[in-house]
Amino acid sequence: MSLKLKTSASLAAALTLSLGFAFAPAAQAAGAKAISVKDAWVRWLPNNLPAAGYATLVNASDKPVDLVDISSTDYGDAMLHQTVSNGSSQKMVMVDKLTVPAHGQVAISPGGYHVMLENAKHKVAPGDTVHLTLKFSDGETLDTPFAVKSPAQTQ
Numbered sequence: 663m664s665l666k667l668k669t670s671a672s673l674a675a676a677l678t679l680s681l682g683f684a685f686a687p688a689a690q691a692a693g694a695k696a697i698s699v700k701d702a703w704v705r706w707l708p709n710n711l712p713a714a715g716y717a718t719l720v721n722a723s724d725k726p727v728d729l730v731d732i733s734s735t736d737y738g739d740a741m742l743h744q745t746v747s748n749g750s751s752q753k754m755v756m757v758d759k760l761t762v763p764a765h766g767q768v769a770i771s772p773g774g775y776h777v778m779l780e781n782a783k784h785k786v787a788p789g790d791t792v793h794l795t796l797k798f799s800d801g802e803t804l805d806t807p808f809a810v811k812s813p814a815q816t817q
């Protein structure tokens with residue numbers, strides 16, 4: 663090995679630099695995920711009416727992360743909606759992305775956001791667990807269990 667012959671300051675700097683680059687992705691791969699999900703549940707309605715999914719998204723990282731896509735193996739359609747008050751009436755609007763602030767959280771909760779769940783692929787009933795796949799702007803994908811509850815259980 664000729665390493666002892668190449669002990670210039672510039673080589674040392676280059677080595678430090680390349681080690682720095684090499685370590686960054688490794689630390690990320692082994693480290694914790696930015697986003698975690700808590701209090702995930704679904705408000706079930708009878709007669710094949712659309713259900714609504716709710717959860718709190720927590721961001722442990724120092725960068726904002728967007729929820730950019732939702733899918734489910736249990737429902738044909740899963741979309742993020744926002745309930746907007748318009749005087750005495752309310753309507754739902756589609757939401758393309760939901761930003762979870764750095765070191766913060768955002769609640770998908772009744773009266774605000776909900777995940778509209780339609781076209782169940784099989785019979786879903788209170789007491790079941792359904793799974794939603796949440797995709798985030800940092801590349802993270804979370805397969806998240808949601809507890810199915812009847813309207814009476816959520817009053």
Ligand SMILES: [Cu+2]
Nearest residue numbers: 743754776778
């Ligand atoms: Cu909706």
